[in-house]
Amino acid sequence: TPVLLPLSAAVNTYAVPANVLAAPFVPFITVPGTFAAVISTTLPWLAVPILWCCGLAAACLGLIGRAAAGFPQATAPWPEGWVGWGLVVLYVFAALVLAWGLVDRFRYWHMVLLAGAAAAMLALVLPVTALAPSRGLDHWRVALCDVGQGDMLVIRTQESAGVVVDAGEDPLLADQCLEKLGLDTVEALVLTHEHSDHYGGTAGVIEDRAPGTVLHAGSADWDVDAEVESVAELPASVPVYRPQAGEVFEFTRELRVRLTVWVAEAHHAEANDNSLVALFEIADPQLPVGQIGAVSHPLRLLAMGDMEEAATASLLRRDGVPPGVHLLKVAHHGAANGGTELLEATRPAAALIGVGQDNSYGHPSAEIIRTLEAVGASVYRTDLHGTVAFSLGPNGLEAMELR
Structure with a gap:
């Protein structure tokens, strides 16, 4: 998120569910694709059908990406300046607390930290984003x-x-x-x-x-x-x-x-x-x-x-x-x-x-x-x-x- 936001000045609203849908197809591209790349110089006749199979899985990624990009409000503008950077810190902090809680089972103070970070995010993001000029x-x-x-x-x-x-x-x-x-x-x-x-x-x-x-x-x-x-x-x-x-x-x-x-x-x-x-x-x-x-x-x-x-x-x-x-x-x-x-x-x-x-x-x-x-x-x-x-x-x- 800290890397992508300066590039696009927006967040991809459906990125997480889109990646969840896309994840099962990735091994069918990377593993056989790497193997095909290795043998392509010596056994091109074998590499080509493997790459075609990889292409089918890659096409599924493309379909998921295009569908997600076509949904309403697929990208949401993000505030600029110190407000934007402050929200990034809160966002990453909330994500880390959530991940920690999922791995190490939630305790009371996990919930307090997560709720506080989420409340701060909503309190700041919703009004600021609504007032921010649209770049879309x-x-x-x-x-x-x-x-x-x-x-x-x-x-x-x-x-x-x-x-x-x-x-x-x-x-x-x-x-x-x-x-x-x-x-x-x-x-x-x-x-x-x-x-x-x-x-x-x-x-x-x-x-x-x-x-x-x-x-x-x-x-x-x-x-x-x-x-x-x-x-x-x-x-x-x-x-x-x-x-x-x-x-x-x-x-x-x-x-x-x-x-x-x-x-x-x-x-x-x-x-x-x-x-x-x-x-x-x-x-x-x-x-x-x-x-x-x-x-x-x-x-x-x-x-x-x-x-x-x-x-x-x-x-x-x-x-x-x-x-x-x-x-x-x-x-x-x-x-x-x-x-x-x-x-x-x-x-x-x-x-x-x-x-x-x-x-x-x-x-x-x-x-x-x-x-x-x-x-x-x-x-x-x-x-x-x-x-x-x-x-x-x-x-x-x-x-x-x-x-």
């Missing part, structure tokens, strides 16, 4: 949704509302992501262009969450109404609108979110280059001046759609680079044809890549990943990290995987 899902600002080989971003505007950029191709995955985020209102749905891995999941977004408006770009001959109607039943009252570069849309009820259309062209022969590229500026009026995400220093997210290298280079020469980009949604699932010029010019703190596991396109490109690492960006990929939510803390951006 409640404070997320931007989320990269795992929708397989496709793109979907969510920018929070209110407690249970936000702007959705693209919807992937699978309506079920899109709906599951919004459910996980607690989003029941879509203030705007932005469809960057006409490829189905960006709009095919629209039904999952608008089911019971009719958007305030649908913004789109794409090629001039893309019949948005017909395409969207082919995958989802959009209410007739929802306006569908193609914005122009430079247009601004603001959402200011709780958080202050400004969407600026950086580019939304329609004349390119390649549909990817007709993507709507959006710059989001996200500010929380409650954050102190100077902190990332405050009104004076908004969190900036640049969502590139699927724009490719030549069009991006032309755009950079013409309009320059948006200043101070913190989050970059990498173009075209990290494909090599997105180029590296924008990555080097923006040098984001974090790069977001929506990509499916074992996809046949080879996304993301090794060159793109190398460039992002070279410019110091933390890379988040849905094939490796699942859905990722970003919040703002005293130390800046914090990422949380939502498996």
Whole structure:
């Protein structure tokens, strides 16, 4: 506990029962696994089936871990500073007294010590934890949704509302992501262009969450109404609108979110280059001046759609680079044809890549990943990290995987 708390600033509520359930499987991994490792260089034909058997037991551990992590309040925030350290001491002391009593049978003074430690823990932990600011899902600002080989971003505007950029191709995955985020209102749905891995999941977004408006770009001959109607039943009252570069849309009820259309062209022969590229500026009026995400220093997210290298280079020469980009949604699932010029010019703190596991396109490109690492960006990929939510803390951006 003293080692884990500084790393996560939270306690795993179900860790003890989860470990009790997992313990019987551990010997079936460690003992035969060690034996297989020893013989693997001389008898690989024997080591492989043994390791497969170990893999079945390991899969059971994975299932238990995922199930425990998915329960409500799976992690509980822990107070910081001297209060937090004092609680750790009490917690460890209570655990030692309990263990001592179990081994050496309880005596009266054991019970007094245990009861005193437990009472002190409850008296301090419950009110302090309730008053402590949450570091979890409640404070997320931007989320990269795992929708397989496709793109979907969510920018929070209110407690249970936000702007959705693209919807992937699978309506079920899109709906599951919004459910996980607690989003029941879509203030705007932005469809960057006409490829189905960006709009095919629209039904999952608008089911019971009719958007305030649908913004789109794409090629001039893309019949948005017909395409969207082919995958989802959009209410007739929802306006569908193609914005122009430079247009601004603001959402200011709780958080202050400004969407600026950086580019939304329609004349390119390649549909990817007709993507709507959006710059989001996200500010929380409650954050102190100077902190990332405050009104004076908004969190900036640049969502590139699927724009490719030549069009991006032309755009950079013409309009320059948006200043101070913190989050970059990498173009075209990290494909090599997105180029590296924008990555080097923006040098984001974090790069977001929506990509499916074992996809046949080879996304993301090794060159793109190398460039992002070279410019110091933390890379988040849905094939490796699942859905990722970003919040703002005293130390800046914090990422949380939502498996």
